[in-house]
Amino acid sequence: MTAAVYPGSFDPIHQGHLDVIERAGQIFDRVVVGVLDNSLKECLFSAEERAQLVRESLPAGSTVEVVHFSGLAVSLAVSQQAGVIVRGLRAVSDLDSEFQMALMNRRLEPRVHTVFLTTGFANVYLSSSLIKDVCAHGGSIEGLVAPSVAVALRRRLAPGADPSLGAFEEAG
Ligand code: PNS
Numbered sequence: 001m002t003a004a005v006y007p008g009s010f011d012p013i014h015q016g017h018l019d020v021i022e023r024a025g026q027i028f029d030r031v032v033v034g035v036l037d038n039s040l041k042e043c044l045f046s047a048e049e050r051a052q053l054v055r056e057s058l059p060a061g062s063t064v065e066v067v068h069f070s071g072l073a074v075s076l077a078v079s080q081q082a083g084v085i086v087r088g089l090r091a092v093s094d095l096d097s098e099f100q101m102a103l104m105n106r107r108l109e110p111r112v113h114t115v116f117l118t119t120g121f122a123n124v125y126l127s128s129s130l131i132k133d134v135c136a137h138g139g140s141i142e143g144l145v146a147p148s149v150a151v152a153l154r155r156r157l158a159p160g161a162d163p164s165l166g167a168f169e170e171a172g
Contacts, residue, residue, distance in 0.1 A: 003030035004084035007073040011043040016123035020088035035068040057146035074109035
């Protein structure tokens with residue numbers, strides 16, 4: 001049985017990520033999405049919220065597991081008994097940093113292999129940052145993220161939204 005972890009920030013998850021998850025599911029027996037809980041990186045959503053949004057974005061009946069983690073991606077892989085880290089590649093510009101990370105991860109844990117999957121053409125320009133920017137400025141993000149993610153984003157970023165209301169109180 002070959003298991004793979006797909007670590008990332010997922011702040012929030014979008015169609016490009018979902019494409020990678022779907023392809024990973026076609027290759028590996030078990031796929032675990034690892035949502036990074038990183039105090040060094042400021043995120044719009046908490047790790048629990050991001051993990052919940054990943055779950056809500058997956059198709060009904062999906063067997064993909066979702067966890068949030070802190071620490072190294074290779075430690076997540078080892079703790080999940082996964083021999084593979086999956087990362088998505090959009091364009092050549094991603095390669096520099098991804099190559100660096102893959103080599104560092106290999107140095108840290110040679111038993112864990114990094115596998116790169118390309119996102120489809122339709123999603124190649126997508127990034128969580130771009131989607132947040134468009135949403136914050138009132139643009140349409142329909143079709144770029146799952147409906148519950150769109151609701152959560154609008155609640156959190158829409159001008160005039162009541163900041164005391166959490167994304168999940170309103171998304172539910
Ligand atoms: O979605 P992102 O932000 O591009 O994902 C980056 C991520 C989470 C994969 C990377 O920052 C990571 O693996 N962080 C965990 C800490 C770690 O393992 N650092 C060493 C990586 S070489």
